[in-house]
Amino acid sequence: MTSQVTIPAKGQPIQLEDGRLIVPNNPIIPYIEGDGIGVDVTPPMIKAVNAAVAKAYQSEREIQWMEVYAGEKATALYDSETWLPEETLALFREYKVGIKGPLTTPVGGGIRSLNVALRQVLDLYVCQRPVQWFTGVPSPVKHPESVDMVIFRENSEDIYAGIEYQAGTEQAKRVIDFLKNEMGASKIRFEEDCGIGIKPVSKEGTQRLVRQAIQYAIDNNRESVTLVHKGNIMKFTEGAFKDWGYELAREEFGGELLDGGPWVVITNPNTGKEIVIKDVIADAMLQQVLLRPEEYSVIATLNLNGDYLSDALAAQVGGIGIAPGANIGDGVAIFEATHGTAPKYAGQNKVNPGSVILSAEMMLRHMGWIEAADLLLKGMSGAIGAKTVTYDFERLMANATLVTCSEFGDCIIEHM
């Protein structure tokens, strides 16, 4: 297939040596603009990042942006069936660090999620989503400042594996017959018209995620890691996630049972302080984070729970307009907002670009460009503090000035 991508002549790839990123001064960063509001939020993100990098490092460092394609834009450029071109996957693999806007996934029929496919094909098994309040952001809760959590959502397994059979098909019938006749399943109701979904959860998949969550707690001096699961009902998937998580804490991090278990306590080798590894059942967790957020810090959970929890927690600190995220594997990382394509706002220059800008902040920190990352945070705090905000905040804030998506990006730059 013909290449549609222009590789920036001036740039160089980020490389990986012994698990460490080697970042040149002019790294090539692949990015996907995204469907829907991607066209609105991605340009201000690039502009704000360029401004932060220029301010932090003058002309010494500069990102060389390389547009790569997925979603609707890919179908227009390659062909109508090519939603996630091989070229895009190969370029993310080669250039190691990238960022993307949201991509549409139709409900029911049609293509499966391109977002999920990207994570699975590149094995970006950690979905890391920090949730923190910025002073002045309108929130539906009384103490949004008590929320300071980092979600580690398993990104490669669970029902997102896409093993599903539609009700009424020969495939669904065969799976149901197998479950009844060979596996002794006797509780499938209304089997003539029953869809079937399969939920794979493995020890390796669980432990590589929980390992990253505990390591993050160690590196960032956090006091707890909470395993969130629905193991009382799904014993061999979600229950196993909890057990494998505790096992890893004991066996790899020297954890000791706390008061006879199941909670485990490990010692942070950097500080000597204790880190508690605990677990909470997912439905209870949704009320815990509202009522007692200060008791939770790092969260490690399965794919679906993490998806729900991300949006719910984002609401507590102002909504998914400022909820960033990263998909991280052992070699490649792709940063992206928690929100989707918000189609009703697409192309209106209206939505909050904060989520993808904060995702870029995570990306700069991942690259070791800390000064530029700090400037993005400073700019964001300044713009919010000055009450120059997009519609999502303005509708909840007294005496705020409504600005467009691109103007908010400019306000961030002014406040760096």
Ligand SMILES: NC(=O)C1=CN([C@@H]2O[C@H](COP(=O)(O)OP(=O)(O)OC[C@H]3O[C@@H](n4cnc5c(N)ncnc54)[C@H](OP(=O)(O)O)[C@@H]3O)[C@@H](O)[C@H]2O)C=CC1
């Ligand atoms: N990683 C990805 O690429 C993701 C893709 N998706 C896909 O996106 C599509 C739309 O999904 P949908 O369920 O509507 O969820 P969205 O996250 O796209 O939008 C839901 C609502 O969230 C608010 N919102 C979203 N983004 C912003 C923003 N930047 N600034 C301010 N408010 C925002 C809006 O709320 P309000 O109406 O109150 O203003 C919007 O109506 C689907 O195809 C879905 O599959 C979904 C999630 C992630």
Ligand SMILES: O=C(O)CCC(=O)C(=O)O
């Ligand atoms: O891929 C999608 O369409 C939805 C993904 C999603 O909701 C998420 O990653 O939070």
Ligand SMILES: [Mg+2]
């Ligand atoms: Mg989601």
